[in-house]
Amino acid sequence: MFVSLLLTVTATIAGVFVMPDKALADGCYTWNRNLAEGASGEDVRQLQIRLSGYPGYGAVLGVDGAFGPATRAALVRFQQAYGLSADGVAGTATFNRLYALQDDDCTPVNFSYAELNNCNSTWSGGNVPAATAKANALLSMWKLQAMRHALGDQPLRVTSGFRSVSCNNSVGGASSSRHLYGDAVDLGEGPHSLCRMAQQARNHGFRGILGPGYPAHNDHTHVDHRPSRYWSAANCGVSVAGIQSVDPIEGDGP
Ligand SMILES: [Zn+2]
Numbered sequence: 001m002f003v004s005l006l007l008t009v010t011a012t013i014a015g016v017f018v019m020p021d022k023a024l025a026d027g028c029y030t031w032n033r034n035l036a037e038g039a040s041g042e043d044v045r046q047l048q049i050r051l052s053g054y055p056g057y058g059a060v061l062g063v064d065g066a067f068g069p070a071t072r073a074a075l076v077r078f079q080q081a082y083g084l085s086a087d088g089v090a091g092t093a094t095f096n097r098l099y100a101l102q103d104d105d106c107t108p109v110n111f112s113y114a115e116l117n118n119c120n121s122t123w124s125g126g127n128v129p130a131a132t133a134k135a136n137a138l139l140s141m142w143k144l145q146a147m148r149h150a151l152g153d154q155p156l157r158v159t160s161g162f163r164s165v166s167c168n169n170s171v172g173g174a175s176s177s178r179h180l181y182g183d184a185v186d187l188g189e190g191p192h193s194l195c196r197m198a199q200q201a202r203n204h205g206f207r208g209i210l211g212p213g214y215p216a217h218n219d220h221t222h223v224d225h226r227p228s229r230y231w232s233a234a235n236c237g238v239s240v241a242g243i244q245s246v247d248p249i250e251g252d253g254p
Pocket of ligand 1: 160185186223
């Protein structure tokens with residue numbers, strides 16, 4: 001969200017309020033230059049986190065701080081999704097849209113860390129360090145934000161996210177569950193059916209999708225960021241076998 005302090009100061013000095021043509025600062029992160037293919041740095045990495053839900057069907061966008069063709073393609077999809085000029089260059093219009101989409105803790109406006117962790121408040125006790133689990137959850141939230149928008153901006157109901165080992169054991173989770181890494185999210189039925197979400201998730205950077213038809217997943221759809229793709233929701237027509245013709249893009253590497 002926008003930070004109004006600088007605008008207020010500016011308006012006071014000028015004695016008259018003039019609507020700025022760009023956000024001067026944001027409570028989460030502020031970009032200070034336009035970004036296009038060939039750019040690299042932390043500002044590119046911050047952009048990639050927010051574009052991670054726009055990799056294209058079956059693909060995953062690398063979050064490596066290097067602006068390559070896959071990042072450009074994801075940016076174009078984002079710009080198209082929000083009716084912006086789809087030029088593949090992140091400038092004022094793109095950044096302003098991103099500022100409007102994020103909270104001051106850098107989570108997307110429709111999801112929160114608390115929502116992604118009803119196990120503990122420290123993100124500790126899982127299979128990765130707490131900071132890693134939290135960073136993984138942030139990436140999942142941006143993917144979900146993209147999926148939420150693609151599905152008409154109706155709420156997605158999160159029923160489980162990060163779990164410590166003890167939390168995972170208490171709900172009978174598998175010992176290798178991605179919930180222990182912080183990147184898994186379970187979605188309950190709401191405005192969208194479980195199958196609709198499992199199908200749509202294929203477009204938003206989730207390597208793992210489990211839903212109706214997969215054992216113990218008839219009451220929720222599970223998405224995650226496991227190391228290699230595994231999609232199984234047989235009752236929804238979602239399976240790994242169904243995507244063999246798709247060539248996944250893993251970031252922008254050579
Ligand atoms: Zn799950």
